[in-house]
Amino acid sequence: MKKKIAALLAGALCLTALAACGGNSQDQDADNGGASDDAAKTITVGASPTPHAEILKAAKDVLSEAGYTLEVVEFTDYVTPNTALVEGELDANYFQHIPYLNNFNKENNGDLVPAIEMHYEPFGIYPGKTATLDEVADGATIAVPNDGSNETRALLLLQDAGLIKLKDGIDPTSDATKLDIVENPKNLDIQEIAAEQLPRSLQDVDLAVINGNYALQADLNAKEDSLITENPEYAQVYVNVIACRSGDEDSEKIQALAEALQSDTVKQFIEETYKGAVVATY
Template structure:
């Protein structure tokens, strides 16, 4: 009889310990992010979440593919690196069921000088590099159009590619390359249209180093806000809500404004 009681007690203790471990694990969030500025911003949110009893693990990525695949596979609870059009396109192409739960910030895309210092000095046949992913390529082309360098076919809009260029008076050679390589291309080309986070990583600030950039009240600013993405069905989790609340705090807003000086713009 005593042996049976002892076994019951041990099982009860074991169950309690397991419950405690599960509860502890439930308080841990794993979020994938681009190194700059996303992981840096999450670093401030981590401090806030810690005060609420949550542990935030930040996994850094240098590409735009793996964070969504890892989220879909369940390796991440959320990711923070992309805008809605990219998420929509990627999810459709890969058959993923991912969802945006919050818009945190906006990164203006800019035109940066390489071998040519200004748009007015751009020679005929000049080379300009743009991102090769569809959504950011359209942004780049629209920005070039806004500077009078090219004309894009009516209706192409945010789906524009180089095939939609209908006028190119300077016979510009527009070269599509991976976003992460854009800043490195500057020494070899006349101009480069560079994503906000890539520019920041390269030590460039769109407000001071670019020769043209998307305005904060533009259609692009409203369309390309950087989001928190989760697997569909996870949007009502308490830890995800706590993450969003931390990222939309005054402390994070002040960090963004003070650190990036216009290169990253809070959207809350």
């Protein structure tokens, strides 16, 4: 009798164990399915903190209403966001203009594409140790971004300000450096500096030509604080875009992102927040 009871108990324990194992497998499958669904409805975008990440965050509620969760990953340089996108860590990024994107693809054999045109930020020449353009002395130091497309942009602005002259043929699509200066009547010392360092350089240089996003991060407004801003026609060449991997531009995620970012809600946020230092292009 005792042997029969023991056998029955052993059988029951086996059934319980099997049921438990089966239950765990089903729960795990359900969990995996949930994670998969979450991933399909989560859009991860890399961005510069200002204004790009701020603009993205203004679109979060619009995306939420469409069933998507927006994750914003902030970067403080101009290299890592594209590397992370190429490596599949992001669905898209938002920090660059088309000339910079084209230059990245050329130098890195990349295949990133502009998916959504968003805004432009006027470049400005900002006062450092020298307060006005009229006071620029012989041998004055001027800091400019050291990456190809943005240095071109800075040099064109210095030319518009009458401080230098570039060789013929230099335009916003060129990849110019200070070696392309053909006239420098005041023997200006043009210092090429990483774009993110430009606002900090103001205490050490006479003038600095600063990218719009880094100016904003330093509480500088091109419209209010700069000595001169670039030609609006040039500025629109440098429209900032949402970039993605080639082939993803028609994906549901990117289309949802486009609809949210180009909504009236986000456009109003841009206009009210940046007051001309960031200009929506849609």
